[in-house]
Amino acid sequence: MITQAGGVPRGDARLEALHWTHVYSGKVRDLYTSEAAPGRVLVVASDRVSAFDHLLEPGIPGKGAHLTQLSLWWFGRLGMRNHLAAAHPSLGEHLPPGIAERAMLVHELDMHPIEAVVRAYLVGSGWLEYQQTQSVCGIPLPAGLGNGDRLPEPIYTPAFKAPLGEHDENISFDRTVELLGAETAAAIRDASLTIFRTAAAIAEQRGLILADTKFEFGSDPATGELTLADEVLTSDSSRYWDAETYAAGGIHRLDSFDKQIVRDWLAANWDKTGTPPELPAEIVERTAARYEELIERLTA
Template sequence: MNNHPLLTTQISELKLHSRGKVRDIYEINDYLLIVTTDRISAFDVVLSDGIPFKGKVLTGLSEFWFNYTSDCIENHLITTQIEKMGSNIIAQHKNILQGRSMLVKKVKVFPVECIIRGYLAGSGWKEYQSTQSICGIKLPPGLKESDKLPEPIFTPSSKATTGHDENIPFSRVVDLIGKKQAEELKDKSMEVYLKANRYATGRGIIICDTKFEWGITQNNRTILIDEVLTPDSSRFWPLEGYKPGKPQPSYDKQFIRDYLENLQWNKKPPAPTLPPDIIQKTSEKYLSAYKALTGKVLT
């Protein structure tokens, strides 16, 4: 298995739709080809080093969760199999695209990040410490870091074109997309989280929080899009050893953030290069999350 990280793609025969921090997205008629590279970002800066297998883990986990939740929630995935994409151009680039590509429906994207929090961590923990609430949702006093919340909460954020997304109250979501669709996104996001967290807990992983994105089709159906329930869009904790009152070990890139926090870096480009052992350990975290959740070894 080739473990040399893929940092970028150049498929000149296809129109480039966008190039994000991690994904290169191309247009194919009425569809999009999402290619997940091995790029990794921290503090909104893309690092010069890639993480081996990362793109394949994100693609494989997204495919797993799209399939797992498809009985209750429609999504944008058509196929991850190169031979089923019906394009000679894609087939010609199979050696690059295999295992890290999704052919998906093209939809109008809602301008909201739909975040579900089941536990108190990250920016939610910081906000709770100062206001005893998150996104205007009042929480009980006396909660500790990493505590399980009485029930999961919907804490949306705006989609920033540059810089950080900002937490917004539910009323702002209503202003942006209307009450009916705001309620729909909240309900659907909660449904996916609850179903996924029940499954993940049975596999030894707590889904602390996660981010969903939604789009609307031409015939006005709301569907789940982007990536879903990956270590990049979620905070995964091992169930074994879980103990509130402190930060938890995780399967995501928090490992890299912690390393960078200990350096004299102003969190602006260019980012420091990563030592080989940090790259390897991060890769192992992504791979272990994939194996724990799918029961498969990535090939």
């Protein structure tokens, strides 16, 4: 497989042999189009893993399949128009083994340049901002909150999507109005909060807390209809906690079902200069187990 600088694949020869043309690679996903499927995009999730804006080696085995299957599971439960044109295993193409379970065939959309973030708990970048301003993205919050505390109600805290390799920028709702127009900005905010509440209730039934998540939306080029896109409510886009562990308190109450193990190891073993070190096998195995545990608990 040919790679660009930073290790991002340019494309997979097996798909190119089936006349899928590689058009874009992000940190995790590769996008392909085909003259035989106009208006459609083949989205293939990889096992790549990144932290601190660097792609790491090796990847996490099974990660791409987990992200794809979890997205497909959630798309069927949210009651929101989404971008799926055909879901695995009915992609309309005979995809090679090792790709089919990581692939979604979706409608091409006019994507909106924001991350639609919803937070129900004060953690991560929200906690850092709160310590400075007692607010998150311009939304005032009660005094005296601590790291990981539940908010009075979920809040919508959008971010501007930065180019690959750069940090997304937290912005105010007013800024999204400037970027998208009042009607679209409000529609994305309202849809995000509604989807979040639906998903949080489903997670709660399975002993999980959905602390925060990010959605992406586009508009149908023909009708302008708002459409949920990309991945949804996966380990990479969302922060899930075990409800029992959270309630018990202690140092592990905020342990999430994602690549936190990778981030913690890298923070302790790399000064963020030069090339990141290779991930030890034990870290890779533990991270893969967390991805696997989440999908089992949600979909069982």
